[in-house]
Amino acid sequence: GQNIDQPTEMTATEGAIVQINCTYQTSGFNGLFWYQQHAGEAPTFLSYNVLDGLEEKGRFSSFLSRSKGYSYLLLKELQMKDSASYLCGLFTGANNLFFGTGTRLTVIP
Amino acid sequence: DTEVTQTPKHLVMGMTNKKSLKCEQHMGHRAMYWYKQKAKKPPELMFVYSYEKLSINESVPSRFSPECPNSSLLNLHLHALQPEDSALYLCASSHHWVKVQSSVGYTFGSGTRLTVV
Helix, strand or coil, rough: EEEEECCCEEECCCCCCCEEEEEECCCCCCCEEEEEECCCCEEEEEEEECCEEEEEEEEEEEEEECCCCCEEEECCCCCCHHHEEEEEEEEEECCCCECCEEEEEEEEC | CCEEEEECCCECCCCCCCCEEEEECCCCCEEEEEEEEEECCCCEEEEEEEEEEEEEEEECCCCCEEEEEEEEEEEEEEECCCHHEEEEEEEECCCCCHCCCCCCCCEEECCCCECCC
């Protein structure tokens, strides 16, 4: 089985930096995904980490520590359109992708 | 084509009705999935098809019946649903898991918002 934890809600200011944490326990690990989901829309892919370290993609970066069962998504230069839910997804292999509770981020002016 | 298309977008059905949700992709993905998402909750995995064969059924009630007629299509047949089954049903697809690591992960459709009355 697997267990994935994220903060339920976060609020940050436009132009700031925010870090969304994800901790997990799992019996099988083949990578960790981050997805963004606006209300009423499909989740969209942000990042994938399978090795320890930081992956950077423009304003978004994702970090993974497999030994600690820990990942974070870093969003820089926040924009109002970044208000959304951010889903941490554990890929356990064999086509299994399980999501954490999701973090609802609200960006305020 | 880089999309997963789901129809219908909205569906209202009675508890005695039979209906089907449809999902289609033309990206050559050989794995397809059904997820259920309740309001303000994350998507929950229901079914996984890999090479048109059901590989995972996450203890879903039999009133939900998946079908994968070919590598591009995925259906979810609904019968005798309960009001608590009202949710957003998301379809997704991906390369087979050994190739996921080099791809952009799963591609999700926009979902079917189902209301059971």
